[in-house]
Amino acid sequence: MEFAEVVRRRRSVRSYDSSKEVSDEQLKELFELVKLSPSSYNLQPWEFVVVRDKKDRERLKACAHNQQHVGDASAAVIALGTKNPSGRADAIAADRIRKGLMSEEKKKKFEARVKAISEDEAKARLWTVNSTSLACMTLMLAAEDMGLATCPMEGFDAECVKKEFDIPKEYEVVMLITLGYAKREQPERPMRYGFEDIVHFEKLGKK
């Protein structure tokens, strides 16, 4: 589908046809695009737990204020961001050096910067949410392009999700996203602030 049409068609869908499944092949196609999202230092802090089993979705639903669509959608995706990306620095640096994008000299500086991310919990949370959200947006648009509907959720009990799905402390639960087939046509889109409201020239307040 044309890019702009995908953006215009995407809606946050809360009503799913629970009889339809999302296949392994569809997930593969989806995440092959998601992984191309940019991230801070290319550290790709994201990992995704795809929950398709009905019992698991019910457990997740209980952590998400019992939102019905978590139970109804073919899948629910738990988007996680690591707060400790140091484990990834070696592979990223080796790749950059091999491709002539980083000198051996700069590697140490890079490693020190990556290490610094995890030293301040509050900063690490912001850092990982920032990059992981980028991948989440790619996910929602790519799904739309594949004929799949999504709904992002930030309203959930993160501690409950961590407990139910054995997610270590190192991870931030950034977002939950339902994924499946829309049951019906969507109601009119809720309002959006316009260009004049959200864009300023040179300084805030200047239109």
Added chain:
Amino acid sequence: MEFAEVVRRRRSVRSYDSSKEVSDEQLKELFELVKLSPSSYNLQPWEFVVVRDKKDRERLKACAHNQQHVGDASAAVIALGTKNPSGRADAIAADRIRKGLMSEEKKKKFEARVKAISEDEAKARLWTVNSTSLACMTLMLAAEDMGLATCPMEGFDAECVKKEFDIPKEYEVVMLITLGYAKREQPERPMRYGFEDIVHFEKLGKK
């Protein structure tokens, strides 16, 4: 352009043709898509300061570790997220009620939840980064579709940006994004973790 091609072509570009300009019309086309991004409670916490004046870009560059591309790109976008979305709740609720998407009863609950966002600074920062980053990803992909290159930056001095561009405390500087015309072909893409690395089934660690 086809959606998947846009995602595959997008790269973080740090080398720009500084002789080319990004027009008002291009910005309008771009942000008309950006505004369609989803956000928590549809509160659309994002605002964007588009910096095109060379002197202003130099001031911004000084806040961004003197990264050359901030000075070279046709524009640099300061992506802001408000940490106090209460001012938006009225308009959003009125729109939802008009469209039959919210009852008068639920309006109070909605307002209380929105108010709660700004009561905890740390939570408010995470909340606004989460939604604003979604819009930033739409921006980068939409730009690619229009033949424009971008580069997201998280490495900058937020206090400096706030001071130089008179940005009130209410806002989080979520990201800087350069925007313009790539000067040359991009080097090989840095590595990405694959499907097997980032996707887990039912629980973390299960492939």
